[in-house]
Amino acid sequence: MTALQEVPAQDAAAPAAVRREALHFALRNGKLVTGLAIVLLLLLLGLLGPVLIGGTPNAYGTQPMQPPSGEHWFGTTTFGQDVFTQFVHGLRTTFAVGVLGGGIAAVIGMLVGFVAGYRGGLVDEALNMLTNIVLVIPTLAVLLIINAYLGVRSVGAQALFIGLTSWPWAARAIRAQTFSLRTRDFVDLARLSGASTWRIITREIAPNMSSYLFMTFILLFGGSILIASSLDFIGLGPTEGISLGLMLQNANQWSAMQLGMWWWFIPPGAGITAVVGALYVANVGLDEVFNPKLRET
């Protein structure tokens, strides 16, 4: 409890100092820097690649089944489509699904978690029941049913449904955190001064677990990408455009494996693994930055 003695010293300058300290540790954390670098690199490739390369990812070419070469960096498919062009476009879709799906799930998870944790009582009981139900239902199975009946499937709809089904564990975790914060003195003080529930949640509780919320979003981000790729692979991906999961599906459907066209199925899978793995590693790094207990190890 040595930290208590420092309290008077931290007044106006405190938030800035905390931020500077976090930045100090963030820049020296190998996991965070490596993870973020990989994610940013792939994000840039996904954002700029389609602009620089041009061309449509699914356009049929004249040179089918070419191994990687100077002209086609990642080779071509059975239909002469350039795998690299598909890869950069697919990356873009993958990030879009991750951000949208993870974002929607994070927002729902936060709302449910905060309200259940802060309000308690009957509201908590009801929301907890809802959370448990959605938690138990296998997500992919629900998404299969919904997507199978959608005639035209877009990336946005896919992300929306992923977001709507993958929030429960986040809600649970945030509820538990809120529970431990709601009896603190500063929350009581805010309540005494007549602040509304919404204000207490957004001004008093959420800022005290902002690092936790951010990490939850990162995990949901990675999870959405993995679910979307499974969905694409089963054949319920977006009906237009390309994604890394769809590339894998095409490769599998047209027997790339049996034909030895490794350049068709290795890049998309490696792309997904790199994005999700880098996110997870960056998350561990963030944990170490925000949680001093973990720093020495």
Place this chain on the structure above:
Amino acid sequence: MRRYFGRKLLVYGLTFFVAVTINWMVPRFMPGDPISSMVARAGASNPAAAETMRAYYTELFGLDQPIWQQYLNFWAALFQGDFGISIWAFPSPVSEVILGAVPYTLALMIPAVLLSWVVGNWFGAFAARRKALDNAVLPVGYVLTAMPYMWLAVLLAWGLGVVAGIFPVAGGYSFSMRPNWSWDFILDLLHHWTLPFASLFLVALGGWAIGMRNMIIYELESDYSNYLSALGAPQRLIRRYAFRNAVLPQITGLALQLGVLVAGALVTEIVFSYPGLGSLILKAIQNQDFFLLQGTFLFIVLGVLIANFIIDIVYVVVDPRTRAGMAGAQA
């Protein structure tokens, strides 16, 4: 304890109810008209024929009845085990088609899930706080959990199946064989089973190892561990105590991961054309066989619920606090 199981069963009951309701609602309230698309697919160009087909389907699905009546009919059919007739495997009933595929999925999933859980926990516990091992386990673990299941499956099938030629890459057994109880056939089954099993096992392994490692580190920092080491207890003993505490969240984690594991098994089966539920789903989607798809959905939900309940029972057996009615596990 009665309260604990009562709550759990209530949640599972409600979940099943919600799942059935989703199953009933999705075809009826989604944008688009399944009947029009079915008529269109049949390619009936003659308007009179199209109209007859439309009337036939409407009556077949009972869509001319009021909504609540349709809903009750749906439940009634369900309790009679009537999931409809499969279009892909016409004229077999859906339940029969699914029951034929379930053993393959279970034979793949149960060993892969249990073994990866046991080995992963053991590995994670062993690696925690051992610098060199930890530095090796952690990156490998993260790469494995980040891998899409189908990608590792494709890599294994390509490397060990197509290139090395050691394992077959398609089917549950050789096409030249008929299922029977001879040793040859069982060996052949095992031969086909190895790669899908290995791929499921490996992807799941990483997550458990990382989870266990983190939990052990947390437990080793707790008061009772410090107290024990202050008393001069051997490290082995402290680690054993830490493990017993750390394994509890991992059991809960297993229940939470079931959905992901099922999804992984489905896509792995598709890669290997393994004749389980995954391949069935692929066939159902390719052939627009909605009855089959919906039946499979309910089976998966039911399976996950049963597995959840088994894990709850295991939890009570493992954690004495739940038995004593103390706040060990949250419902």
